[in-house]
Amino acid sequence: MTYEIFKHFPVLAIMCYFVGAFIVTLAGKRRMLRNVVAGAVMLISLSLLLSLVVPVMVDGQIITYWMGNWEPVEGYAIGIAIEVDALSLFFGLLVAIAVALAGFYSFRYITQDDANGPFFTLFLMLSGGVMGIVLSGDLFNIYVMLEVMTFAAVGLTAFRSWNPNAREAAFKYLVVGSIGSTCVLLGTALVYAQCHTLNLAQISAMLPGNMNPTMVFAFAMLFTGFGCKSFMFPFQPIAADAHGAAPSSVSVLISGVFTKTGVYGIIRVSYFLFRTMGLTSMQTLLVFIGCVSMFVCVTMALNQHDFKRLLAFHSISQIGYILTALGLCSALGIAGGLYHAINHTLFKGLLFLTAGAVLYATGTTYLEKLGGLARKMPQTAALFMVGAFSISGIPPFNGFASKWMIYQATYEKAAETGSIGYALVTVVCVVTSVLTLASFIKVGQSVFFGQLPLEYENVKETPLSMRIPMWIMAALCFLTGLFPDLMVEYLLGPATAAVLDTARYIDAAMGAGYAEIVANSTAYLAEPVLVFAGTWDPVSWLLLFVIVMCAVTLVSLAGRRSRGALTLADDAKHATFFGGEEAEFSHVASGDLFWGFKHNLRGYLNFMSRAHSGITNDYVVWGVCAMAVITVYCFIFM
Amino acid sequence: MMLANYIGAIALIVIGFYAMIVKHDIIKIVIGMGITDYGLNLLIVSIGFNEGGTAPIFTFGELTSGMYFVDPVPQALTLTSIVIGACVTAMALALCVRLYKEYGTLDSRRIRRLHG
Numbered sequence: 001m002t003y004e005i006f007k008h009f010p011v012l013a014i015m016c017y018f019v020g021a022f023i024v025t026l027a028g029k030r031r032m033l034r035n036v037v038a039g040a041v042m043l044i045s046l047s048l049l050l051s052l053v054v055p056v057m058v059d060g061q062i063i064t065y066w067m068g069n070w071e072p073v074e075g076y077a078i079g080i081a082i083e084v085d086a087l088s089l090f091f092g093l094l095v096a097i098a099v100a101l102a103g104f105y106s107f108r109y110i111t112q113d114d115a116n117g118p119f120f121t122l123f124l125m126l127s128g129g130v131m132g133i134v135l136s137g138d139l140f141n142i143y144v145m146l147e148v149m150t151f152a153a154v155g156l157t158a159f160r161s162w163n164p165n166a167r168e169a170a171f172k173y174l175v176v177g178s179i180g181s182t183c184v185l186l187g188t189a190l191v192y193a194q195c196h197t198l199n200l201a202q203i204s205a206m207l208p209g210n211m212n213p214t215m216v217f218a219f220a221m222l223f224t225g226f227g228c229k230s231f232m233f234p235f236q237p238i239a240a241d242a243h244g245a246a247p248s249s250v251s252v253l254i255s256g257v258f259t260k261t262g263v264y265g266i267i268r269v270s271y272f273l274f275r276t277m278g279l280t281s282m283q284t285l286l287v288f289i290g291c292v293s294m295f296v297c298v299t300m301a302l303n304q305h306d307f308k309r310l311l312a313f314h315s316i317s318q319i320g321y322i323l324t325a326l327g328l329c330s331a332l333g334i335a336g337g338l339y340h341a342i343n344h345t346l347f348k349g350l351l352f353l354t355a356g357a358v359l360y361a362t363g364t365t366y367l368e369k370l371g372g373l374a375r376k377m378p379q380t381a382a383l384f385m386v387g388a389f390s391i392s393g394i395p396p397f398n399g400f401a402s403k404w405m406i407y408q409a410t411y412e413k414a415a416e417t418g419s420i421g422y423a424l425v426t427v428v429c430v431v432t433s434v435l436t437l438a439s440f441i442k443v444g445q446s447v448f449f450g451q452l453p454l455e456y457e458n459v460k461e462t463p464l465s466m467r468i469p470m471w472i473m474a475a476l477c478f479l480t481g482l483f484p485d486l487m488v489e490y491l492l493g494p495a496t497a498a499v500l501d502t503a504r505y506i507d508a509a510m511g512a513g514y515a516e517i518v519a520n521s522t523a524y525l526a527e528p529v530l531v532f533a534g535t536w537d538p539v540s541w542l543l544l545f546v547i548v549m550c551a552v553t554l555v556s557l558a559g560r561r562s563r564g565a566l567t568l569a570d571d572a573k574h575a576t577f578f579g580g581e582e583a584e585f586s587h588v589a590s591g592d593l594f595w596g597f598k599h600n601l602r603g604y605l606n607f608m609s610r611a612h613s614g615i616t617n618d619y620v621v622w623g624v625c626a627m628a629v630i631t632v633y634c635f636i637f638m
Numbered sequence: 639m640m641l642a643n644y645i646g647a648i649a650l651i652v653i654g655f656y657a658m659i660v661k662h663d664i665i666k667i668v669i670g671m672g673i674t675d676y677g678l679n680l681l682i683v684s685i686g687f688n689e690g691g692t693a694p695i696f697t698f699g700e701l702t703s704g705m706y707f708v709d710p711v712p713q714a715l716t717l718t719s720i721v722i723g724a725c726v727t728a729m730a731l732a733l734c735v736r737l738y739k740e741y742g743t744l745d746s747r748r749i750r751r752l753h754g
Contacts, residue, residue: 140715140718144718144722147722147725147726151725151726151729154729155729158733158736164740164751165751165752167733167736167737167740168737168740168741168749168750168751168752169752170733171664171730171733171734171737171749172752174726174729174730174733175658175667175668175671175730178671178674178726179655179658181722181726182651182674182675182678185678185682185719186651186678186681188715189678189681189682189685189712189715192682192685192711192712192715193685196709198711240752241752244752245752303754309752609754610754612753612754613750613753614750614751614752614753614754615746615747615750615753616664616667616746616749617658617659617660617661617662617667617746617747620655620658620659620667621659624655624658624659
């Protein structure tokens with residue numbers, strides 16, 4: 001079977017978004033026309049990528065497209081390549097799905113804002129930029145797309161004119177994000193100085209084994225740059241600010257898609273271009289950064305009082321899982337990391353959309369003000385529960401399936417290397433998972449359960465057009481968790497193989513046998529074999545889950561329930577502790593739920609809280625320090 | 639000669655980062671971002687420079703065998719990078735204007751509603 005026709009699909013998928021972005025502007029205030037154009041663009045891109053699944057994922061083809069048909073001459077890449085292997089397609093699909101769902105959600109959601117036209121222009125620019133990064137085969141192209149994406153994201157963060165924090169968040173985001181962009185460009189320039197090419201395939205054929213100090217510096221720069229885009233540890237405060245200020249459907253993109261480009265960049269740089277992941281020192285670095293991001297962000301999340309800011313910290317915490325898993329450099333670890341990447345996009349997207357629904361209905365995301373919304377918005381509450389269970393890793397949802405793989409991978413690594421450190425990593429992963437659950441209990445308690453404040457008596461369920469994307473996401477959360485075997489076979493397996501098999505990528509771009517001629521050896525890292533320490537049976541877990549749920553429902557139905565809203569006296573909360581009569585009806589605010597826990601950890605939590613000072617200069621210091629530390633580390637250990 | 643360029647480029651980048659770290663005036667932070675960009679542009683152009691090379695334009699009549707070009711690719715990269723840098727500056731300054739209107743100050747230590 002010939003795949004000639006598929007060659008043009010990836011570039012069309014990218015172009016669709018950009019062309020759509022400009023056509024949407026022409027639609028102006030005609031909302032219907034704008035929705036039709038934006039919807040059509042998103043669906044066309046999604047279907048173009050879906051049609052590539054069979055040739056790339058199943059048949060194992062690598063699609064190379066040279067822009068303007070400038071093919072390589074005498075083993076030198078001249079033109080700009082679009083190269084799609086299983087890894088690129090994996091991230092591409094993730095992007096297309098998240099964009100389509102967030103886009104359809106925004107049609108209604110964004111009507112609350114005054115400026116309707118620019119939103120979809122920026123939204124589609126952001127999508128196109130991300131799609132360009134994951135499908136491109138050219139280092140400088142990746143940088144340009146990174147900038148397009150960052151601009152659009154900053155614009156969307158500052159978009160809400162009625163949100164007083166939006167401009168501040170956007171400014172910090174732009175300044176700290178520019179450190180990342182600078183790093184990526186510096187790294188790209190240094191790579192060009194050494195290799196005289198920008199084509200990923202050709203660089204990855206030339207570089208490995210030829211590491212000189214310039215290349216070590218270039219690697220450190222590219223690693224930090226993409227790390228900044230994934231908001232790994234020292235860059236996390238800007239993510240929290242941006243998510244809190246941006247519209248929810250944009251948060252879905254920033255958290256689910258934008259950060260994934262950082263992860264994708266780290267994979268490309270360290271597994272492909274420089275192939276440094278074989279070194280123990282690099283594995284240690286990535287696992288360390290992952291663990292720190294994971295733990296710091298989850299504890300920061302415990303301290304938050306804003307729904308979306310809390311979700312933002314959790315988002316980075318989950319990125320920590322992905323980085324940790326990728327740092328293990330075993331087939332199981334990579335598969336687990338990629339699995340968690342797709343799950344993270346789904347459940348985080350779902351949670352941000354429910355936060356958006358709450359904002360749409362009540363006009364606030366401040367946890368202390370909300371309460372008891374499950375009575376008024378039962379579907380949103382149910383959807384939130386699905387998302388919360390998924391992110392906390394409760395079977396049978398998808399978070400459990402991927403976390404289970406990551407635990408196995410870390411544990412296997414510990415057994416393999418015999419180091420206590422990796423066993424500790426497993427512990428950190430599990431503890432983070434528990435803390436995640438704790439903070440989602442807090443959110444659920446203070447938003448959807450407890451007493452309904454009087455001012456939200458007339459709150460209505462969100463419109464159907466907003467609920468449908470959420471239900472689709474919830475269904476996907478469920479399905480990806482139920483069929484881990486199918487996921488591994490059709491998505492994760494090929495993508496993992498693509499990560500580890502660089503030679504095929506090079507040959508597909510530069511002509512057969514190129515990798516063998518140029519590179520000294522094509523053998524690299526581990527053979528892509530996926531062996532599980534033990535699989536889990538979703539059906540029996542589901543059964544257990546249903547039984548437990550039935551029991552909980554019965555117990556809760558047995559008790560009397562108070563219906564309707566109640567006015568709370570100002571001191572009702574404190575009356576609980578002093579024997580007041582109103583104790584029965586007082587609403588436990590989110591800040592009080594884990595006060596004992598927080599009180600015991602107050603030293604650490606206060607320190608972290610002070611460290612996230614909100615001053616732009618401090619965040620720049622963090623970023624520059626990260627850059628310096630990673631550079632020095634690379635020079636010492638590489 | 640090229641060494642001076644490289645040293646100058648790195649110095650500009652470092653000065654830019656210094657301004658972003660130390661200066662509390664947000665306009666000066668934006669200037670710092672700009673200086674970092676210029677340093678990078680200088681670095682990229684220097685990478686493509688060949689001592690004694692001509693402009694990378696094919697003029698077949700004048701071409702003799704002893705001539706060679708400077709590398710045109712870094713120049714194209716620099717042009718792109720300059721455009722992007724200008725966009726960053728414009729956007730950042732636009733945000734500064736809005737921030738000044740909303741907060742009444744340009745001091746980054748007082749623009750910190752989002753913290754903790």
